[in-house]
Amino acid sequence: MLSRAAARLWLALSIVMLAVRAAGAQTPPGHADHVMPANSPGWTWGVDAEAFADANLQERKFRDIHRIESQNWFMLAASRALGRARLDARGMLSGEAYTLHLYGSPQVFQTGETYNGLALIDYQHPHDVIMGASARLEWPLGSAWRMFVDGGPVGSPAIGPAPFMHRPSAGPNPTAPLSHHSFDSTHITHGVITLGLVRGPVTFEASAFHGREPDEDRLRVEFGPIDSYAARVAWQRGAWHGQVSGAHIKFPSQTEFTDAELVNTSVDWSGRWRGRPLTWLAAFGLHREPAFSLTSPAVFVEGTWQQSEASRVYVRGEWLRKDILTLGGYDPPGFNHPHILSTIGALTVGYERRLTAKGWTDLAVGADATGYYRDPNLDEPYGHPWSFHVFFRFGVSNGSHAGMSMPGMH
Numbered sequence: 004m005l006s007r008a009a010a011r012l013w014l015a016l017s018i019v020m021l022a023v024r025a026a027g028a029q030t031p032p033g034h035a036d037h038v039m040p041a042n043s044p045g046w047t048w049g050v051d052a053e054a055f056a057d058a059n060l061q062e063r064k065f066r067d068i069h070r071i072e073s074q075n076w077f078m079l080a081a082s083r084a085l086g087r088a089r090l091d092a093r094g095m096l097s098g099e100a101y102t103l104h105l106y107g108s109p110q111v112f113q114t115g116e117t118y119n120g121l122a123l124i125d126y127q128h129p130h131d132v133i134m135g136a137s138a139r140l141e142w143p144l145g146s147a148w149r150m151f152v153d154g155g156p157v158g159s160p161a162i163g164p165a166p167f168m169h170r171p172s173a174g175p176n177p178t179a180p181l182s183h184h185s186f187d188s189t190h191i192t193h194g195v196i197t198l199g200l201v202r203g204p205v206t207f208e209a210s211a212f213h214g215r216e217p218d219e220d221r222l223r224v225e226f227g228p229i230d231s232y233a234a235r236v237a238w239q240r241g242a243w244h245g246q247v248s249g250a251h252i253k254f255p256s257q258t259e260f261t262d263a264e265l266v267n268t269s270v271d272w273s274g275r276w277r278g279r280p281l282t283w284l285a286a287f288g289l290h291r292e293p294a295f296s297l298t299s300p301a302v303f304v305e306g307t308w309q310q311s312e313a314s315r316v317y318v319r320g321e322w323l324r325k326d327i328l329t330l331g332g333y334d335p336p337g338f339n340h341p342h343i344l345s346t347i348g349a350l351t352v353g354y355e356r357r358l359t360a361k362g363w364t365d366l367a368v369g370a371d372a373t374g375y376y377r378d379p380n381l382d383e384p385y386g387h388p389w390s391f392h393v394f395f396r397f398g399v400s401n402g403s404h405a406g407m408s409m410p411g412m413h
Contacts (some may be wrong), residue, residue, distance in 0.1 A: 049080040052399040055177040057392055061109045061125075064386025068109040068125075073102035074177045076134060076168055077399075088142035093136030097222065100221035103129040108285055111375060111388045112181050112347050114330055115188060116216055122258045122331025126178045131156050131221045147202055149286055154196035156224055159189065160210035161197055161235035162250045164269040164286060166190035171273060171282040172305045175315050175355040175369055177394055181347065182301035182323045185288030189233075189252070191217055193225045209234045214253035214262075230254075233265075245270040258331035261294035280309040281376070295342050299324045314356075317371070319351040327381060348376030355396065367396045 054075040061068040076097045084089055106118035107126040116128040137155030160167065163186040169174045180186070189325050191210045199208030214231030233250035250265045267288030274281060283306030290299040301323035308316050328343045353371025360366075372388040 012027050034075065045083045047082050048088060048401070049082075050078070050399060050401045051080075052077040054397045055394045056397075057108075057177055057394040058390040059109055060351070061111055061388070062390070063111055063125075063388035064131070064384065069107055070104070072104070072108055073099070074108065075099060075102060077129070077331050078135070085140075088140060090140050091140065092138040093135055095133075097130040097132060097134050099129035100132055102117070102264060102377060106127070108178075109305050110181075111373075111385070111390055112325070112327060112349070112377070113179065114325060114327070115184055117257055117331075118218060119219075120257070122256075124327060124330060126165075127223055131157075131191055131217050131224075133224060135159070137195070141201075144200075149201040150197045151201065151208075152197070152198065153208075154210075156194060156226070158192055158195040158197075158212075160192055160233045161199075161208040161252065162189050162210075162213045162233045162265060163187045163235075163272065164246060164284060167253070170284060170305075172271060172284040172307050173319070174307050175319070176305070176307075176319060176351070176353060176371065177392060177396070178351070178371075178373075178390075180303060180305075180319065180321060181325070182288065182321050183301050183348055184266065184325075185290045185301040185323070186269070186286055186303065188216070189250070194227065194229060195215065205238045206235075208237075210250075214255050216255050216257070242272050242274040243270065244272075247272070249407070251396045256331075259295075261292045264291040264293065265289070267293075267399070281318045282307055292342075297326070297342055297344065299326075299344060314357070315355045315369075317351075317353045317355070319349075321347075321349045323347055328384075343380065345370075345378040345381050346376075347378070347381075350374055351390075353392075363399050363401050365398045367398070369394055369396060 026377060045264065045383055055073055057072050057074065059070045059072055064245040070329050076095060078093070078095045080091045106123060109125060110127045112123055113127045114122065114124055135157050137153065137158035139151055139153040141149055142152035164170065167180055167183060168188040195210055195212035197208055197210040199206055210233045211229050212231050212233070214227055215225065215226040215227055218225055233248060235246055235248035237244070237246040247268045252265065254260070254261045255263050265288065267286060269284060269286035272282065283304070286303040288301045290301070291297065301321065303321050304317040323397055324344045324346050326342050327345050329341055332363035351373040353369060353373050355369030356400035357365055357367045370393045375388050377385055
């Protein structure tokens with residue numbers, strides 16, 4: 004068991020290192036904050052990657068779960084001017100299909116997607132190998148407006164804030180939020196097209212996309228009909244960013260014969276506190292399943308503070324209602340089995356210490372602990388659960404995130 008876990012961690016780190024070498028990571032010392040010019044004149048490139056070597060301890064009634072695993076992702080972006088227009092291309096890969104168990108990473112009260120056709124509960128699924136493959140073309144319309152078209156075979160529709168792995172407020176945290184299905188679970192969408200308008204600090208955008216969540220084949224892109232839609236209004240003023248968005252998603256889950264509706268809003272801020280960098284995000288969302296007359300609210304807050312040159316602290320708090328006890332019914336259309344919602348609270352506190360930094364790369368060690376509130380109806384199966392992580396984080400970045408952010412969240 005240990006040798007298999009060690010092999011998974013070694014593979015994750017190897018994927019990142021090979022990708023960096025393929026991208027030509029030859030930046031001189033002291034120039035990590037500048038965009039690297041590509042070999043072709045006019046192109047600029049951005050590289051951003053994370054690989055966690057994680058000891059994951061989930062303590063709960065009846066069954067504690069301990070795993071050695073690796074969450075990881077690699078992003079590459081290219082950007083260039085085309086006359087008065089600008090083209091951004093983005094790609095994102097993950098090795099989690101090989102560095103996590105087939106059913107994913109243990110996480111108390113987490114839900115989403117399936118394993119062997121059954122709804123996952125208490126596990127965060129592995130991400131697909133191809134997490135993103137999309138492009139954006141933006142051009143001016145007169146002196147005040149700009150227009151863009153964004154999308155591709157694997158992209159992110161205009162829903163919610165940036166996904167958690169893209170957010171500075173979640174930088175050192177390896178764990179997906181319990182409430183991500185109210186905000187950013189659509190960040191891997193197989194087939195998406197977005198049209199948008201930008202005027203000054205405000206962006207208006209609308210998406211059409213394939214609503215089904217990825218299946219258990221992490222190597223395949225599951226193309227399907229464009230059957231869902233979303234819209235978002237985003238704004239930016241100095242260190243402040245905000246968005247309001249909504250979506251109707253056609254039959255997202257393989258285990259529930261119902262559409263889903265999302266409405267959420269978020270605000271984030273990046274600045275300095277006590278002379279050191281601080282970034283935080285707060286969000287509120289509603290997840291509705293009209294066929295079952297279910298509405299699940301979620302409140303979410305997270306933040307990261309660079310306490311010193313080498314130290315970061317991070318916090319995440321969540322309060323939500325979700326189906327744990329009766330999830331995934333496989334009922335035929337028109338049949339409504341009971342759905343029992345439970346109130347869940349989670350508070351995570353973590354610390355990361357950088358061990359070394361050289362050029363584009365840095366290596367850090369960290370740990371966090373999560374305590375939970377749970378409804379009395381979850382007392383019998385869960386008791387009083389706790390979660391702990393101890394991890395090494397290997398990061399790669401050339402300081403340029405051009406084209407890596409969500410549409411409308413520049």
